[in-house]
Amino acid sequence: MSILINRNTKVIVQGITGRDGSFHTAQMLKYGTVVVGGVRPGKGGQKVCSLPVFDTVSEAVEKTGADCSIIFVPAKFAPNAVREAADGGITTIVCITEGVPTLDVIGLCHYLKRKNVRAIGPNSPGVISPGKCKVGIMPGHIHMPGSVGVISRSGTLTYEVVNNLTENNIGQSTCIGIGGDPIEGTNYVELLEMFEKDAGTEAIVLIGEIGGATEEKAAEYIKTSVKKKVVAFIAGRSAPPEKKMGHAGAIISAGMGSAEAKIKALREAGVIVVDRPEDIPDAIKA
Amino acid sequence: MLKGQVLTGGRGKAGIVKPVYSEQQAESFARIMLGTTVKGCPVKKILVTELLDIKAEYYAAITIESGMKEIILIVSQSGGVDIEEIAAKSPELIKKVTLFGVDGEISRERLAEWLPSVLGDKSNSEGAAEIIWNMYRLFWDNDCSLVEVNPLAVTRQGLVAADAKIVFDDNGVSRHPEIAALHNPEEYTEDELEARTAGLSYVSLDGDIGCMVNGAGLAMATVDCIKLQGGRPANFLDLGGSSHPDKVVSSIRILLKNRNLKVILINIIGGITRCDDIAQGIISAHEKFHITLPLVIRLIGTEEEKAGKMLSDAGMRALRSMPEAIRTVVEYAARGGPR
Numbered sequence: 001m002s003i004l005i006n007r008n009t010k011v012i013v014q015g016i017t018g019r020d021g022s023f024h025t026a027q028m029l030k031y032g033t034v035v036v037g038g039v040r041p042g043k044g045g046q047k048v049c050s051l052p053v054f055d056t057v058s059e060a061v062e063k064t065g066a067d068c069s070i071i072f073v074p075a076k077f078a079p080n081a082v083r084e085a086a087d088g089g090i091t092t093i094v095c096i097t098e099g100v101p102t103l104d105v106i107g108l109c110h111y112l113k114r115k116n117v118r119a120i121g122p123n124s125p126g127v128i129s130p131g132k133c134k135v136g137i138m139p140g141h142i143h144m145p146g147s148v149g150v151i152s153r154s155g156t157l158t159y160e161v162v163n164n165l166t167e168n169n170i171g172q173s174t175c176i177g178i179g180g181d182p183i184e185g186t187n188y189v190e191l192l193e194m195f196e197k198d199a200g201t202e203a204i205v206l207i208g209e210i211g212g213a214t215e216e217k218a219a220e221y222i223k224t225s226v227k228k229k230v231v232a233f234i235a236g237r238s239a240p241p242e243k244k245m246g247h248a249g250a251i252i253s254a255g256m257g258s259a260e261a262k263i264k265a266l267r268e269a270g271v272i273v274v275d276r277p278e279d280i281p282d283a284i285k286a
Numbered sequence: 287m288l289k290g291q292v293l294t295g296g297r298g299k300a301g302i303v304k305p306v307y308s309e310q311q312a313e314s315f316a317r318i319m320l321g322t323t324v325k326g327c328p329v330k331k332i333l334v335t336e337l338l339d340i341k342a343e344y345y346a347a348i349t350i351e352s353g354m355k356e357i358i359l360i361v362s363q364s365g366g367v368d369i370e371e372i373a374a375k376s377p378e379l380i381k382k383v384t385l386f387g388v389d390g391e392i393s394r395e396r397l398a399e400w401l402p403s404v405l406g407d408k409s410n411s412e413g414a415a416e417i418i419w420n421m422y423r424l425f426w427d428n429d430c431s432l433v434e435v436n437p438l439a440v441t442r443q444g445l446v447a448a449d450a451k452i453v454f455d456d457n458g459v460s461r462h463p464e465i466a467a468l469h470n471p472e473e474y475t476e477d478e479l480e481a482r483t484a485g486l487s488y489v490s491l492d493g494d495i496g497c498m499v500n501g502a503g504l505a506m507a508t509v510d511c512i513k514l515q516g517g518r519p520a521n522f523l524d525l526g527g528s529s530h531p532d533k534v535v536s537s538i539r540i541l542l543k544n545r546n547l548k549v550i551l552i553n554i555i556g557g558i559t560r561c562d563d564i565a566q567g568i569i570s571a572h573e574k575f576h577i578t579l580p581l582v583i584r585l586i587g588t589e590e591e592k593a594g595k596m597l598s599d600a601g602m603r604a605l606r607s608m609p610e611a612i613r614t615v616v617e618y619a620a621r622g623g624p625r
Contacts, residue, residue, distance in 0.1 A: 020558060075457070076460075076461075096558070099457050099460070100457055101455055101457045101458035101461070102431060102457055102458065103357075103426065103429055105355075106350065106355050106356070110355065110387065113388060125557050137588075139555070139557055139586075139587040152503070153503065155527070155557055155558075156499075156501030156504040156554075156557060156559075157503035157504040158503075159504075159557060159587060160504055180502060180503070181457065182350060183350070187353070207503070214352065214353065235503045236510070237510050238509055238519075239506055239509070239522070240491070246295060246347065246349075246451040246453065247295065247347070247370050248347035248360055248432055248434055249349070249432070250370050251347075251360055251370065251373040251380060252349065252358075252360070275514060276507075276514060277507055
């Protein structure tokens with residue numbers, strides 16, 4: 001089993017004609033993902049990787065039966081691309097684009113919620129259910145099918161952790177990069193809930209970093225609602241403190257945000273927090 | 287009123303916000319302020335403004351609550367320099383309301399109805415509603431992540447926004463050239479500025495191991511692991527995604543400027559970043575700068591085979607394991623090089 005995507009997921013690529021879009025379409029096809037087409041306004045009728053290109057998402061959905069979209073379009077056009085995907089009948093959106101203005105993301109989150117559409121990202125490396133389906137830009141070959149779920153705010157740090165798991169013969173059910181921006185379409189708590197329910201996931205790895213309070217919120221949720229084993233790593237323990245502007249951040253976060261606060265909250269929730277990414281496999285096995 | 291202008295908080299407590307009552311006093315305070323550094327930021331500018339007769343200080347801030355994905359308003363009738371202590375000790379004096387969230391946007395009328403119960407004083411509520419509504423419009427129109435007025439001063443003439451801080455969303459600045467133009471290069475070191483121009487995220491640290499990493503999380507983890515291993519990182523450098531070989535060359539040029547360096551660690555896991563682009567950049571930099579420092583390369587991910595071949599053709603070698611790469615650089619730094 002896996003969460004979010006599986007063998008039957010039918011994927012379209014928005015921004016398929018660009019450098020990154022076309023390269024990663026080929027990579028996803030090579031991995032075995034069922035990519036059924038792409039979208040680029042004004043380039044309908046062309047082909048990329050032998051796949052049909054459509055002018056609009058709704059046309060692509062109608063002709064291919066796609067239910068998932070991966071978005072590579074530039075930041076300026078990404079909010080419209082997300083909206084178009086949701087309006088066109090896509091139910092799971094993975095937004096790779098980085099640099100999307102935060103206020104646009106907030107507006108989109110509430111729009112998608114009303115339409116019951118799930119979004120991962122923006123600024124996400126995507127989602128992979130090893131051996132089944134890859135909707136993202138992660139290197140597929142470092143993954144291995146198995147029963148550990150991985151959730152992370154970071155892209156490449158996730159690859160580091162996954163690589164360590166695989167080299168220690170620990171496979172993964174699904175790995176998700178939720179995105180490195182202040183607002184995530186789907187956050188730790190929502191994914192923890194899905195992993196807790198997923199019969200194919202036995203343990204969860206949570207990779208966090210300093211700033212914000214999202215790891216602390218995850219810790220709160222784990223304490224009350226997650227029975228599966230959770231192992232965590234928090235990056236940025238040795239980072240110099242950030243210059244702080246205004247008091248609102250301190251008022252809302254009330255002492256949260258630092259590596260120490262996150263590690264403490266997670267440990268209090270029963271999570272095993274390790275010092276280095278390479279210590280994760282032993283903690284999973286223990 | 288003299289107010290030292292630095293891009294950090296806690297100015298009142300640092301003594302760079304002072305009322306003055308004569309020309310001489312203004313001059314002597316200004317001299318002191320201009321020699322002051324607050325949290326690493328030297329005071330280079332002073333704002334001279336009218337001294338208000340303040341009867342009470344409110345606090346009002348609009349910011350993003352990332353957990354609920356909302357824009358919220360934080361208000362207190364006890365504003366001023368001690369607002370954080372008040373929030374910690376008497377949280378009941380701090381009130382929050384959602385301005386934009388899952389239920390859409392609050393109306394101007396609803397805001398005006400809510401404020402009197404918070405401010406405890408009807409006579410100022412209409413003025414506060416007007417100022418806060420304008421703050422809210424400013425927030426949306428300029429892609430802000432914080433608009434804070436503290437103190438929102440109660441004077442005989444009504445409410446005055448006596449001081450304000452605004453933080454702009456990095457991702458939103460590109461659509462506001464007038465805000466981008468406010469960028470103040472004095473806030474950065476020379477290396478940090480050059481890195482910024484090259485589209486890199488760079489922070490100087492005080493060690494001797496130069497780091498070039500892709501992705502902020504992995505870059506932070508690399509710095510953490512070097513320290514845990516007993517080494518001293520010289521910097522944090524995030525190459526960003528989808529990198530071009532030129533970005534690698536710029537990064538290495540910036541690293542090499544640091545005279546304290548004993549070794550350079552390149553730690554890359556390619557996702558959207560292609561290892562062949564990185565290898566090409568390393569090879570170009572090597573030819574261009576005749577690097578004499580030991581270079582420890584850890585390179586895996588997208589197009590790693592192609593990259594490995596390019597490097598070995600150029601007489602270089604890439605490691606596969608991050609712990610091995612970290613152990614190697616820490617050893618080299620301690621001994622001043624390989625063997």
